[in-house]
Amino acid sequence: MTSFLQFNNLSLAFSGKKIIAGLSGRFISGKLNLVVGRAGSGKSSLLLAIAGFHKECQGEILDDQGRFTAAGNISLAFQNPESLFFNPTVGDEIEFALRMRALPENEITDRSRDWLAKWGLPPEVYYSKHPLELSGGEKRRVALAACSVFLPRVIMLDEPLAGLDFKGQRSLADMLAVIASDHVVIVVTHEPEIFLTDDTNILLLSEANGTWFSGSEFLRRSLEHEDFYPLPAWYRQAVGPFIKHAALPAVNASSVADFLQKVR
C-alpha cells in the first residue's frame, strides 16, 4: 500500500517556460489531497508529471518503496472524463480496466456491479444502458467509476466537480473521502470548499511556487486576504469577524451555524 507520494525539488516546464519550480512536500493517504490555484498555475501538469506523461520534469517523486513508478499504480481522470467513453454499455465501460488486468470473468462482473452501485448508480438500471444516453451527472459518475474500479494506489482527478449538480458534487465528495482512507487521492479543483475539512491537505500553486496548507490554515489565510483565495461571499461575511478563533468551521451552513452559536 502506498501511504504517501513525496516530491523532492520537483520542477516542471512547458515549452521551456518554468511552471513549477523546486516543489517539495507530500500527498498522503488517510485524508484528501487538494491542488488549487489560478488557471495556468500548473495544476493539471503536476498530475501529468505524477502519471509520467509530462516530459519536461526534473526532481524526484518517491513513495514508500522508493522511486515512484506510475505504470499500473495510478488512475488519472482527466477533465470531462465522459468524453472518453468508447464502449457500447455502461457495464463494458466499467469492466474494461479489470478485463485488461486479466481478472477471472465472474469476478470482473461482480466487482464492476458492486462498484457502480457504490457510485449511486444501481446496476440493474444502468449496467446495460448506452453511456451516451445518460445525463451529464450520471456520465461523470460512470466515467469516474470506470477510472477507479481497479483501485490503484494513487487516484488523481482533474476538476471532477465541474458540471455536476449539488447532489452529484456532494455524493462525489463523500465517495472520495471513503476511497482516501486507504489510497492517495489527489483532486485538482476550483471548488475546494466542498471537500475542505480541518485536516485536508492542500497544495496551492501560484507563480511557479507550491505552498502546503492544512484545511484550517487555508481557510484562515483566505479570510485574511480575499485575493489569496476567493471563498464564497456568505462564508466570508459570516465567519470573517471571528478569524482569530482556533478552529474555523467547514464551508457549509450547518458547520458555520454551529460555530457562530459557540463564538457569539
Add this chain to the structure above:
Amino acid sequence: MILLDRVSYRYNEKQETSFKLKEVSFSCRKGLINGVIGANGSGKSTIARLIAGLIQPRSGSVTVDGLAAFNNGAGARFLAGIIFQTPENQIVGTTVAEDIAFGLENLGVPRPEMRQRVYNIAEKFELNDMLDVPVHCLSGGQKQMLCVASVMVMEPSWLIFDEPTSHLDPWTRKIFWKKIRGLVAAEKTGVLVVSQLPDDMAHFEQIFAFESGELVFSGSKNELKEKAEQLPWFNLPEAWRLEKLLGTKK
C-alpha cells in the same frame, strides 16, 4: 425578448428513455440577468440550444425579438449566440484574431470592417495585445473570454451561456460576473445564463427552474427564496440555509 410558447422537444422519438422536454412556455427580457437552473438531466442545456436555434422544437415556437430562433434565414440578424461550457469545444481559429474573425467571415463581412470589429471587441475583452497569440497558449479564463468575444463580435441580440463558470478559477469568476453586469446594464444585449452553481445563482435576477423537462418555477430570486421550502427538487444554497439556521436558532 425571448419567447417560448408551448415548446416540446425529444432527442430520440423512438426511445422511451430518451430525454423529453414537455410543453414549456416562458419569456425573458433584456436589462437583467436571466438564469436557468435545475439538476443534471433537467433540460437546462436543451433550453439553451433551442433558444440559440441549434435544434428545432418538435412542437410550439421559440422566438427571439419576434423572429423564429431556428432557421431564421441567411442574412438575417444574428439572434442568440451561445457560449458552451467547455471553451475548447468552440474555438476554431489558430490565433486569437482568427477565432474572433471566424463568425464575421461566415456572415460575409467586408475585410476592412472585419479588421476593425475584431480589434474593437478584442480591446473590450482585454485580448488586444494577444491577437497573434496561438489559442493553445491561452489560459482557461482567457479562452473563455475569447469565446465570449468571438460570439459578441457578431453583435447578437442575446448571449446564452451554458455553465459559463464551471471551468473558471474563482478569481476569473469574479471578473466574468463583473463583465456580465456591465453588459446587462447597457441593455443592448440580453443575457441568459444556464448554471447550477449556487454562487452563480446569487447573480441571477430572474430565475427559471427546470425538473425532468418541466418548467417548475419562474420568478425573482426573492420569490424563489420564499417558496424554496415547498420545492422538493431545489437544493438550498448554503447562504440561504445559513440564514434559516440562524433564524431558527436565535
